[in-house]
Amino acid sequence: MKTLGENKAIELLKEVRERFRSTVKTRYETRAKDCGTCEVRGSCCVDEHFVNVHISSLEAAAIKKSVKEMPEAMRRRVIKKAGAESKRFKDEAGTDSFYFTYSCPLYDRNKGCLVHKSAKPLPCINHACYEKKEDLPPERLLESAERQVGVLNSRVYGNAWTLEPIPVWISRFFVDNWP
Template structure:
């Protein structure tokens, strides 16, 4: 988990984090387009999600970054369909932590974000690598670019104070910190708000250019 730097009230720090979350969510866009193509070709499920056995032991060894853990934690605090689900996820993480150690190495575990056969955060805050990996366990050029962008965002925000860890290890530390970086809006929400604001500004400019409207 990235160490906190300065006071929580630092506006510049908060803005930098929000900008990074928006950029992270923007990186998911091309990957969802690829998933849509895979659905059309019949390579993945109709909802674009992976086979759930890939999210369970012994196959699952997925690791995430600090920025992704923050994004997921924020999604649980403000996305309507995730309201009340955080406690359930924490319980699952507790069970997963019984089988893994506190290390940055990849380890097999049951993903606590798996709800039945579906990912709770698939459209809300999906980890980049989970979204980028293809059915044959490889990554497309677009997937590699999104992963590289994720790493750049973490490096810019946290310097050398971040690393990859298994989802239960990293996510638990943020979900259980009610006053930390996980408080606020997720990247997808922030991005939608920015797009909405941009449309309003464009509409206002058109009205100013054409007084007859």
């Protein structure tokens, strides 16, 4: 398998995300509740008892790039929130990360998803408030996009890539280097 540089892979990841977003938006989101009508804006993103999104090394690299480009005050808030969630996870040592739920540090109640256009993870794109189970996008759609992302990860990192919760990645990238 031909290797890829991380920056090129992030560009290809964006293409995968955009194709996936387009399919979800045109075929499924029309049957979902409009997020703008939600009583508590962003509740599905900040509910620390619900959110359990794990992202790959490459998706984390794309988020890292986006966080670095944020205005300093916003970047600090994201890093602080991620650090608090990551600490909570570490305090629950021995817990399988797939049972770890958290409030997404990339969501701002006033602005929405801070990486919506630049690095929004596939599971977040896939999520919407559907009233009927049959209206949900089929699991195979997300799985197919995730396989494509897995191939990109392998081309960049070989076997040295992993899935981790968003706050863990952000903390790993920024907390040790906190200015």
